[in-house]
Each structure stands twice: as C-alpha cells, then as structure tokens.
C-alpha cells in the first residue's frame with residue numbers, strides 16, 4: 001500500500017498526462033480516452049473529492065485508482081469572513097520532497113455581477129516591491145498546477161458552486177450565475193516566475209471540459225516579466241494586468257525592482273503587442289496610490305502619455321498599509337483628482353474600493369496575519 005503523499009494527484013494533469021497515468025494503472029488502452037473524459041468530468045464539473053463518488057466507473061477501477069492516485073485538496077487551516085462578504089482561506093499544502101508543508105491565502109470577493117477568486121501562484125515572492133507585504137516574505141516555493149487548481153476547486157466547493165451543491169446559509173454572492181465567476185492571479189507570488197505550472201492550471205480552468213471559464217474572466221497580474229508576457233499572449237491568451245505603479249524608470253526601479261531588468265520601454269512595447277497576439281481586448285494597469293510618491297498631476301499626465309494607443313483600463317488602488325511599511329496612502333481628494341484627470345482624457349480609471357479590510361484580505365496584505373501570529 002503506497003502512502004497518501006507519495007501518490008500522484010490527478011488534479012492538474014492535462015488529458016494526455018492523465019491518460020498516461022491511468023494507463024500505467026492497467027486501464028486498457030481502448031478505454032483510456034473515455035475514462036479520462038469521465039474523470040475530468042468528476043473532478044472539474046462535479047467537484048468530486050474521492051474516487052468513491054465516480055459512480056460511472058466500476059467498483060474495481062475505483063479501488064485501483066484509489067490505491068495508486070489521490071485527489072488531493074488543500075487543507076483549510078482557517079476561514080475568515082468579512083462583514084462585506086469577502087472570504088479568506090488560509091490553506092495548507094503537504095510537503096514536497098525535503099520541504100515542510102506550506103500555507104497560502106486565497107480570497108473570494110463577491111460583487112453584484114460577479115464573484116472573483118484571488119489565487120496565489122507562489123508561497124512568498126522572490127521579488128521585493130517596496131510597498132508590498134508579500135515582498136518582505138521569503139520565497140519558499142512555486143505552487144504546483146494541482147495546488148493552483150486546488151484553490152479554485154476548494155473555493156467552488158466551499159461556496160456550493162458545483163452542480164447539486166447547496167450554498168452556505170450566510171453566503172453573500174452575485175445575484176445570478178456562478179458564485180465563482182472570475183479568477184484573478186493576484187494572490188501571493190509572481191505568476192510569470194512560475195509559468196509552466198500557472199499555464200497548466202489555467203489551461204484546465206479555460207477548457208470547456210475543465211472548469212469552463214471564458215478567457216475574459218481570467219486575469220493574470222504581473223509585475224512585468226516581459227518574455228513571459230509574450231508567452232502568456234501566445235500560450236494562455238487570458239486577460240492581462242500589469243502592476244505599473246510608476247511612469248518613470250527611476251521611480252519604478254525603486255517601487256517594482258524588476259523594472260531594472262525589464263524597463264518601461266520594453267514593458268510597454270509588450271503591452272502594445274499583447275492584445276493582437278492574445279485576442280484580449282484590453283489591458284488593465286494597476287496603479288497603487290502612494291502619498292507624495294506617485295500621485296501628482298505630473299504622474300497622471302505621464303500615465304496618459306505612456307498608455308497612448310494601448311486599449312487600457314487603469315485600476316487605482318489605494319495603498320493598503322502594513323506594519324513597518326514606509327509608505328502612506330494618498331488622500332482621498334488626491335486619488336479622486338488623479339482619477340478625474342485620467343477620465344477626462346479618455347482613460348477609464350476606477351478607484352478600487354478595498355474589500356475585506358477587517359480580515360486583512362486586501363491587495364498586498366496576504367499571509368501577513370498568519371505570519372504575525374506565528375512570530376508571537
């Protein structure tokens with residue numbers, strides 16, 4: 001009998017890898033394609049978390065699969081629910097190789113017309129953007145494709161979003177449609193530094209027989225790993241968000257240090273080409289509002305010039321402070337003025353209202369609470 005953690009997890013395998021895996025478990029070659037289809041259906045449409053639920057597979061086959069494989073879902077260490085309906089889960093994944101078990105946070109943000117899941121791609125982050133709390137935490141490891149998908153599957157199951165499931169009594173969710181309708185790769189980590197795993201997970205999320213999300217409802221956010229922006233355009237073709245935050249190299253070099261490797265000119269060139277290559281109709285630029293750092297009307301003017309000719313939306317994010325951070329959030333009036341300046345010049349620039357503040361679920365705050373608790 002193999003130990004649970006040594007078994008291959010079937011979540012996150014594409015069709016051919018899944019067929020190869022079950023082929024090695026003596027499923028006859030003639031049946032491989034049908035069995036693969038059935039297992040995908042159970043995993044991604046029905047949210048099965050055990051082989052016993054897969055009733056159109058014979059009892060013997062279910063037993064063989066359970067002997068050799070797992071459907072390994074993250075363990076919920078903690079769930080917090082904000083008074084605005086935002087839910088934050090602290091999730092634990094088992095150790096890989098010589099490492100220890102790891103924890104990441106995943107956040108669900110309900111709105112009237114959508115329910116968005118903010119998914120993590122790494123444990124910690126190797127980059128050190130100066131305004132981001134995740135950037136102060138050491139990079140532990142990349143998440144596997146199964147762990148990225150595991151966050152989505154777990155959230156759907158907690159929200160009662162699979163066929164035949166009931167939603168929790170206290171759920172705040174969109175008025176109609178799927179409770180989890182949108183995915184943003186904006187949790188912990190830099191998704192384009194974990195490209196292969198993120199790609200594998202998102203291709204299953206996009207697949208009609210997988211989680212069946214439309215391309216318009218999956219957004220990958222990056223600090224600007226230019227070569228992999230091109231790969232995203234060609235190989236994933238989802239929506240793209242760029243963490244811009246500054247309009248001049250000298251300032252962006254400080255705020256988003258990867259800018260020293262891929263400066264604004266190369267980043268903006270990639271953004272100009274992204275819609276044509278990927279088919280995405282526009283790019284989102286995230287801009288964190290830092291008092292007296294990047295919030296002047298000069299910055300707003302330069303932003304308009306920089307984004308000229310790129311179909312864009314600018315998300316203005318009021319800075320979320322964290323203990324020890326050296327920045328302050330811009331005044332409300334300054335943010336309003338900045339937003340109006342952009343809007344007057346034809347740039348959509350909504351101010352992102354912070355969600356889940358009472359449970360520290362806002363941008364850049366993830367994992368801080370759990371780390372703090374461990375330190376005390």
Ligand code: SAH
Nearest residue numbers: 132186189190221222223243286320363364
């Ligand atoms: N690493 C990726 C995705 C995760 S960060 C990236 O950098 O794009 C998600 C968004 O939150 C980014 O735009 C990031 O710049 C922003 N962010 C980080 N810390 C923040 C803070 N303290 N306040 C507001 N936004 C923050």
Ligand code: SF4
Nearest residue numbers: 125129132135189223
């Ligand atoms: Fe990493 Fe993104 Fe935070 Fe920068 S903003 S440190 S890339 S998670």
